[in-house]
Amino acid sequence: MKQKINKIVLAYSGGLDTSVILRWLVDTYECPVVAFAADLGQGEELEPLVEKAKATGAESIEIKDLREEFVRDFVFPMLRANAVYEGSYLLGTSIARPCIAKSQMELAARTNADAVSHGATGKGNDQVRFELTYLSMNPEIIVIAPWRIWDMRSRTDLLAYAQKRGIPVTSSAEKPYSMDRNMLHLSFEGGILEDPWAEPPETMFVLTVDPRKAPDTPEEITVSFKAGDPVAVDGKVLSPAELLSSLNTVAGRNGVGRVDMVENRYVGMKSRGVYETPGGTVLHAARRALESITLDREVMFLKDEWIPRYASLVYNGYWFAPERRMLQAAIDEAAGAVTGDVRLKLYKGNVTVTGRRSDKSLYDPRFATFEEDRVYTQSDAEGFIRLNALRLRIRSMMEKSST
Secondary structure, eight states, rough: OOOOOOOEEEOSSSHHHHHHHHHHHHEEEOOOEEEEEEESSSSSSOOOHHHHHHHHOOOOOEEEEEEHHIIIIIIIHHHHTTTTTTTOOOOOOHHHHHHHHHEEEEEEHHHTOOEOOOOOOOTTTHHHHHHHHHHOOOHHHHHHHHGGTTTTTTTHHHHHHHHHTOOOOOOOOOSSSEEEOOOSSSESSSSSGGSSOOOOOOOOOOSOOOOGSSSSSOEEEEEEEEEEEEEEETTTEOOOHHHHHHHHHHTTTTTTOEEEEEETTTTTTTTEEEEEEEHHHHHHHHHHHHHHHSOOOOHHHHHHHHHHHHHHHHTTTTTTTTHHHHHHHHHHHTTTTOOEEEEEEEEEEEEEEEEETTTTOOOOHHHHHHOSSSSOTOOOOHHHHHHHHHHHHHHHHHHTOOO
């Protein structure tokens, strides 16, 4: 017996899945459904969604521009943590879900909705990311995940449902893979990419040119940081979203930011993902370079130990969990020193740091020089080495005495 629902807010993109879900929710629960569409810089015109959502049965639709909030409050804090999942993935989709879910829940509160819904399948990570955010904001909210409860099992079933009910959808075999785009990245998965040996077709890529066809001359840029966050490119101060968009363009035309990996999903299976993250790749390299001269050695080591843990928290959907907030507080404390400029060269898919400078630099050439200096007594190193070798010497003596 289906649960009595008064109103539902659906995370809506206008694609096949959420278009069918919208109609299915109206038919199944016989209550108003409010569609929520987030503008995260996916490069699509969202205004046509208004007419489409209403034609499909929505009581109303809200389209919210979250581009600045997304980059400022989600992407930049994650970049301060140098988060990389399993050595390659810069978490573009993972970090978008809590941003969308947060605003969806705020809309549910404003419209007195007692339920929320999403289009994530029961096999993937997104269902967890959406629902952990929902429940962290309202423990009493009712969550409807159609892919886990309806009898449709494939895109063919969805297309048949849409055709039967006159739902306007666009779907073809021309792009036999799924895509998800926001300001940080564009991801591809499924379809022809499910064979981990199959090379992605070059026609698939959108944000980056083929590195082989990128300009033959390196392009040099300078990224400026203040208290841990990037604030300017080549001396031009930009808002968070403007800065990331600018770097996406520059890095993309130089073929920077492609990743092809097989990752471990939270639910237990392995999945192949192909990603384009041009601007994020540049920011990650630049920030690491600036940290190398502004952060204490032990702070850097500690941060590096946290990277896998922090990245897993984001990947698995725990953005609003207390442990992520605790790590973030420590990371942000260290980030205050990360202020300065980084010069980089972009060339045929590569990012090369060629310079870094900061008024807060801990690098002192008087100590580092190989020439004569007056600030470092080299003979001090002997005692340092002997003390650090003590445990090794003891072990060696014990091994020799036992033979």
